[in-house]
Amino acid sequence: MTTPSTDSLKAAPATRPVEIDLAEAPSSAPKITLGQGLPEGVQRVLAAVLLVPAAFMLLSIRLVWLVRGVPGPFFFRQDRVGRDGVAFRILKIRTMNDQSGPVFADVEDSRVMPIGQFLRRTHLDELPQLWNVVRGDMLLVGPRPEQPGPHALLSKLLVGYDSRLVMKPGMVALSNLRDGYARSIPEHRRRVVWDRWYIRHRSPMLDAGLLRIALLRLLLLK
Numbered sequence: 001m002t003t004p005s006t007d008s009l010k011a012a013p014a015t016r017p018v019e020i021d022l023a024e025a026p027s028s029a030p031k032i033t034l035g036q037g038l039p040e041g042v043q044r045v046l047a048a049v050l051l052v053p054a055a056f057m058l059l060s061i062r063l064v065w066l067v068r069g070v071p072g073p074f075f076f077r078q079d080r081v082g083r084d085g086v087a088f089r090i091l092k093i094r095t096m097n098d099q100s101g102p103v104f105a106d107v108e109d110s111r112v113m114p115i116g117q118f119l120r121r122t123h124l125d126e127l128p129q130l131w132n133v134v135r136g137d138m139l140l141v142g143p144r145p146e147q148p149g150p151h152a153l154l155s156k157l158l159v160g161y162d163s164r165l166v167m168k169p170g171m172v173a174l175s176n177l178r179d180g181y182a183r184s185i186p187e188h189r190r191r192v193v194w195d196r197w198y199i200r201h202r203s204p205m206l207d208a209g210l211l212r213i214a215l216l217r218l219l220l221l222k
Helices: 006-010 040-068 114-122 129-135 148-157 161-166 174-179 185-201 204-219
Strands: 075-081 087-093 139-141 170-172
Touching: 040 114, 040 129, 040 139, 075 148, 087 129, 129 170, 139 204, 148 161, 148 185, 161 185, 170 204, 174 185, 174 204
Parallel strands: 139 170
Antiparallel strands: 075 087
């Protein structure tokens, strides 16, 4: 893999004013204070409640798989980096024919199956992560977790990237609602900006607002 240069990273404009400078070493980012969002216990209960309608949606998707004759397993498990760098196994609906390949994949990746493109675009493939929230691996709202390999790479390249680990990762992230999938190093830089802003300003009202937006998008399949 070719490592992007510092100059190419500097050329990527931030979508919001931020207190970090890409010319600095990654470890030099100012520390951030974790705001108080929806209590974890509340989020886990909400996830358990949402698992009921999600189960019917997952069953419907599974039936579509059977009708279309999609081969292979339905669920997909993958290592992700959680709070304080502790790894956990995330649960998703499989959307690719081949899970190996480029580090930064998105809905238009050539490995994504036709039905997988729809699942990724609507984020229905992430419904099984409600179980990760119930288990305590994740929250409903928080920065999206990354795979160990990409996380190690991005931590070396992006100032403040490791600060995302001060809290548990989430299913719904402000950065994803703003920018969608991150397909490149510059796009991951913008995600760091939004994630750090969220971590500092998180509150029950902000979390509830982000959940409302995510649910509306899910219902509208957008």
